[in-house]
Amino acid sequence: MNGVHYTKNDIIHILKSDDPAETNELFIRARKMREQVCGDRIFAYGFVYFSTYCRNDCNFCFFRNSNDIERYRKSKNEALALSKALIDSGVNAIDLTTGEDPLYHNEDFKTFCEIISEIKHTYNVPVMASPGVVDHATINALRDAGADWYALYQETHNRDLFKKLRKGQSYDERMETKLYAKEQGMLIEEGILAGVGESAEDIADSLLTMGKIGARQVRIMSFVPQKGSPMENIQTPDREEELKVIALMRCLYPEALIPASLDVDGIDGLKERIQAGANLITSIIPPESGLMGVANSTMDVDNGGRTIHEAAQILNDMGLRIATKEEYIHYMNEVLRK
Numbered sequence: 001m002n003g004v005h006y007t008k009n010d011i012i013h014i015l016k017s018d019d020p021a022e023t024n025e026l027f028i029r030a031r032k033m034r035e036q037v038c039g040d041r042i043f044a045y046g047f048v049y050f051s052t053y054c055r056n057d058c059n060f061c062f063f064r065n066s067n068d069i070e071r072y073r074k075s076k077n078e079a080l081a082l083s084k085a086l087i088d089s090g091v092n093a094i095d096l097t098t099g100e101d102p103l104y105h106n107e108d109f110k111t112f113c114e115i116i117s118e119i120k121h122t123y124n125v126p127v128m129a130s131p132g133v134v135d136h137a138t139i140n141a142l143r144d145a146g147a148d149w150y151a152l153y154q155e156t157h158n159r160d161l162f163k164k165l166r167k168g169q170s171y172d173e174r175m176e177t178k179l180y181a182k183e184q185g186m187l188i189e190e191g192i193l194a195g196v197g198e199s200a201e202d203i204a205d206s207l208l209t210m211g212k213i214g215a216r217q218v219r220i221m222s223f224v225p226q227k228g229s230p231m232e233n234i235q236t237p238d239r240e241e242e243l244k245v246i247a248l249m250r251c252l253y254p255e256a257l258i259p260a261s262l263d264v265d266g267i268d269g270l271k272e273r274i275q276a277g278a279n280l281i282t283s284i285i286p287p288e289s290g291l292m293g294v295a296n297s298t299m300d301v302d303n304g305g306r307t308i309h310e311a312a313q314i315l316n317d318m319g320l321r322i323a324t325k326e327e328y329i330h331y332m333n334e335v336l337r338k
């Protein structure tokens with residue numbers, strides 16, 4: 001299905017508009033497009049953030065190397081048990097995420113690949129791998145282990161802003177790694193942050209870049225200040241930009257997976273993101289698991305608020321439902337891979 005041909009100027013105009021009728025029309029259009037592609041189905045990923053060690057120092061991140069925090073690294077069996085619990089609860093895929101953990105780099109991602117392989121081949125569940133920037137051999141190993149997706153977010157496509165956000169890291173290496181994964185047959189996810197000093201023009205550039213690089217999952221998350229980080233005192237933005245960008249992404253790329261992340265506002269933020277055109281719930285975390293989210297690392301986790309059960313009830317009230325794993329696999333192979 002073809003998307004709306006918004007120009008860069010159209011996108012900037014929509015982002016800057018403060019006309020509620022115009023914004024409402026955008027959301028209605030986005031929902032209609034989602035319905036044409038997905039019907040009443042909303043997809044759902046389980047989130048297994050199994051190591052919070054990281055060699056990097058991103059200025060927006062709680063888990064940056066120089067932040068003096070308690071960290072964890074789950075064993076292979078723990079990661080598998082957590083994945084299994086999420087699969088049994090009804091998620092469609094598992095997002096295996098780590099910081100750029102030096103331990104995994106030193107062992108050529110052997111443990112990471114073993115976890116992927118087991119989830120993929122024992123449970124027959126699609127896997128997204130989110131280990132940060134890795135070399136080509138590791139991309140090949142992740143793919144060979146069975147990973148369907150490689151997620152790696154620039155967070156912005158303005159190189160100056162990138163330097164401020166991802167301190168000491170290479171924009172080009174990050175982008176090239178993602179493009180290599182795509183060339184090797186993996187689906188890729190691209191993502192940006194809202195409220196970190198970007199302009200409407202930057203957002204428009206990002207949205208158009210997402211299409212150019214062929215990202216089939218595209219996400220925006222509002223910045224949430226993290227204790228102990230250099231951006232600790234920057235306010236979280238209101239959610240209008242995030243919601244408009246979700247709707248714009250849906251209109252531009254009708255078939256894309258567009259997350260309504262529970263990581264920003266917990267389960268309370270689900271409905272408005274779905275109303276804006278999202279078709280994928282991410283950051284579902286098993287309660288009492290000791291796992292963390294990324295932006296709001298503990299919000300709603302232990303009280304069971306980030307479960308598929310809670311999400312399904314909210315969707316039900318909106319006339320929507322969680323897709324089955326088989327529906328997700330069919331969508332991934334027959335729509336996203338085509």
Ligand code: SF4
Binds near residue numbers: 065
């Ligand atoms: S955003 Fe990712 S790469 Fe950057 S410090 Fe945090 S965990 Fe590490």
